[in-house]
Amino acid sequence: MTARARGGALAAAAAVVAALPWAVESRYVLGMLVFIALNGLAAIGLSLVMGFAGQVSLGQAAFFAVGAYVSGVLTASCGWNGWAAMVVAVAAGALVAFVVGLPIFRLSGLLLAMGTLAFGIIVYYVLVNWASVTGGPSGLAGIPPLALGGFRFDTDARMLALAWGALLVVIAFTGNVVDSRIGRALRAIHGSEAAAAAVGIDTARLKVGVFALAGAITALGGALYAHYVTFINPSPFGFAYSVELLVMVVLGGVASIWGPVLGAAAVVLLVEGLRAALPLLTAAHGAAEYEIAVFGVLLMAFMIFLPSGLAGLARRAA
Amino acid sequence: MAAEQLAQYLASGVVVGGIYALIGLGFVIVFGVTRIVNFAQGEFVMLGALGMAALGSQGMMPLAAFAVSVLGVAAVGAVLYRLAVHPLRHAPALAVLILTIGASIAIRGAALIVWGTDPLAVPAFSAGPPIVVAGAVVVRQGLWVLAVAAAAFVALWWFFTRTYAGAAVQACALNPRGARLMGIRVERVALLAWALAGALGATAGAVIAPITYATYDMGLILGLKGFVAAVLGGLVSPPAAIAGGFVLGVVESLAAGLVSSAYKDAVAFVVLVVVCLAQVLGALPWRVVAEET
Numbered sequence: 001m002t003a004r005a006r007g008g009a010l011a012a013a014a015a016v017v018a019a020l021p022w023a024v025e026s027r028y029v030l031g032m033l034v035f036i037a038l039n040g041l042a043a044i045g046l047s048l049v050m051g052f053a054g055q056v057s058l059g060q061a062a063f064f065a066v067g068a069y070v071s072g073v074l075t076a077s078c079g080w081n082g083w084a085a086m087v088v089a090v091a092a093g094a095l096v097a098f099v100v101g102l103p104i105f106r107l108s109g110l111l112l113a114m115g116t117l118a119f120g121i122i123v124y125y126v127l128v129n130w131a132s133v134t135g136g137p138s139g140l141a142g143i144p145p146l147a148l149g150g151f152r153f154d155t156d157a158r159m160l161a162l163a164w165g166a167l168l169v170v171i172a173f174t175g176n177v178v179d180s181r182i183g184r185a186l187r188a189i190h191g192s193e194a195a196a197a198a199v200g201i202d203t204a205r206l207k208v209g210v211f212a213l214a215g216a217i218t219a220l221g222g223a224l225y226a227h228y229v230t231f232i233n234p235s236p237f238g239f240a241y242s243v244e245l246l247v248m249v250v251l252g253g254v255a256s257i258w259g260p261v262l263g264a265a266a267v268v269l270l271v272e273g274l275r276a277a278l279p280l281l282t283a284a285h286g287a288a289e290y291e292i293a294v295f296g297v298l299l300m301a302f303m304i305f306l307p308s309g310l311a312g313l314a315r316r317a318a
Numbered sequence: 319m320a321a322e323q324l325a326q327y328l329a330s331g332v333v334v335g336g337i338y339a340l341i342g343l344g345f346v347i348v349f350g351v352t353r354i355v356n357f358a359q360g361e362f363v364m365l366g367a368l369g370m371a372a373l374g375s376q377g378m379m380p381l382a383a384f385a386v387s388v389l390g391v392a393a394v395g396a397v398l399y400r401l402a403v404h405p406l407r408h409a410p411a412l413a414v415l416i417l418t419i420g421a422s423i424a425i426r427g428a429a430l431i432v433w434g435t436d437p438l439a440v441p442a443f444s445a446g447p448p449i450v451v452a453g454a455v456v457v458r459q460g461l462w463v464l465a466v467a468a469a470a471f472v473a474l475w476w477f478f479t480r481t482y483a484g485a486a487v488q489a490c491a492l493n494p495r496g497a498r499l500m501g502i503r504v505e506r507v508a509l510l511a512w513a514l515a516g517a518l519g520a521t522a523g524a525v526i527a528p529i530t531y532a533t534y535d536m537g538l539i540l541g542l543k544g545f546v547a548a549v550l551g552g553l554v555s556p557p558a559a560i561a562g563g564f565v566l567g568v569v570e571s572l573a574a575g576l577v578s579s580a581y582k583d584a585v586a587f588v589v590l591v592v593v594c595l596a597q598v599l600g601a602l603p604w605r606v607v608a609e610e611t
Contacts, residue, residue, distance in 0.1 A: 111549065115591070121583060243419070250416060
């Protein structure tokens with residue numbers, strides 16, 4: 001997509017988002033749209049890692065958790081201003097990703113999948129066990145909604161504007177990164193890492209940089225999530241969510257900026273649909289986790305039959 | 319600290335190390351032949367354990383249940399390779415890795431649908447009170463774990479060094495192109511490698527199940543630990559992966575006993591990062607994983 005086309009798409013998206021709160025009455029639908037934006041932010045982070053560093057992170061949920069918990073603890077327990085806490089949360093996401101990625105990217109990238117998986121599991125254990133700060137399994141309550149002066153982002157419609165606004169800013173930002181000198185270097189790495197290194201690109205440093213940027217973007221989604229739901233506990237940040245993010249990126253299409261958002265929308269709708277349909281099909285057990293089987297089959301089917309995802313399908317149709 | 323406490327930690331570390339070694343071998347064999355990190359390796363372990371539980375509850379003898387589980391999961395490994403991995407043999411490594419992640423989740427979901435969430439008990443291979451070895455109390459099943467692991471190692475050694483098929487697997491691991499030129503059917507060897515990985519994983523699951531119970535979600539962590547064991551050994555050498563498994567088991571058991579049991583599962587990751595850092599700094603006498611070129 002050229003810069004101008006992307007600007008047009010962004011403006012159109014912004015107009016639609018601005019009109020939505022007037023067009024949609026249902027809180028259920030508005031809430032779902034907010035979750036699509038928050039998941040979209042997290043998925044964009046992961047798609048940067050996959051599309052540009054050519055690696056897969058199986059612990060991306062941990063960065064979402066870092067964002068949510070740093071912002072949540074700073075505001076609910078330390079009484080910080082929400083915006084300041086969010087800035088720290090995003091920085092924390094970048095820092096943690098940098099520290100985790102530094103040793104791993106120096107070696108074979110094959111380690112990253114397992115390394116990030118282990119990292120995600122550890123973060124989950126820390127959230128559960130470090131009860132004095134995180135509240136442990138019972139969670140952290142009383143996170144205030146974000147506010148600008150007297151205007152509080154405490155309704156679904158207001159949060160919709162904020163979350164989608166953040167998402168569009170991030171899309172514009174990553175679009176510019178992709179078109180920049182750094183983006184060209186990243187595409188060179190994707191094409192041939194040996195060739196990129198031969199022309200003087202510090203491939204390991206750039207990959208760690210992408211991983212840190214991805215951590216920051218995912219943490220931003222997490223921080224907004226914390227201020228939206230105002231109560232967090234460890235259970236939504238486990239391995240299952242990392243997998244959900246992976247499904248979003250693969251469904252949407254790795255090498256596309258809008259792909260992850262498309263994928264996030266598809267997964268949010270799919271999960272809602274499955275939760276409605278599965279109890280009817282499998283009356284015997286609780287339907288809590290059956291969606292993972294569907295996700296697994298979808299991942300395999302997309303990798304075999306449609307590796308460019310829904311975005312690729314749309315491009316082919318256009 | 320009391321010597322018997324130390325002996326206890328060492329003993330339980332060695333037992334669980336045998337499990338990690340078996341799982342790690344599955345990673346090494348698949349990676350050696352197909353250059354794929356098979357994320358679903360841990361699910362083979364889970365299937366072996368749940369297979370034991372399911373067949374045992376039907377009244378099957380432990381030995382027969384063991385054989386059926388191992389052969390069944392070997393077939394799952396082969397089918398997974400033929401139906402899902404083989405079509406992507408020319409795809410980038412990332413695509414294949416995501417495919418095996420999808421396979422792993424699909425297998426776990428299928429197990430959830432078939433067996434539910436409750437842990438299933440598996441009777442020990444032989445009944446009786448725990449045995450005291452050098453001051454450490456070891457459950458009888460722990461000795462079975464080590465015996466079965468040792469038998470599997472010997473069988474693999476014999477296979478790799480004394481049979482034509484084993485030589486073909488090694489040839490493909492060393493140089494697939496050269497192996498093909500020598501008339502070895504590389505696809506068939508890859509199929510064999512996946513079946514072997516399935517059998518090894520199922521063996522690990524079947525022998526550990528009486529100690530840990532069998533649940534649909536046990537494969538994730540066990541697979542991760544087996545991977546760390548394989549990486550410790552360089553990801554290409556079977557004997558080194560076995561050593562890596564025992565080292566990881568003992569380190570983890572000592573750390574859990576001496577430091578904190580709440581973070582037991584974190585030990586494997588810390589080991590992974592420390593070893594990676596050591597190699598980056600050049601402080602490691604052997605190479606853990608090939609550096610990216």
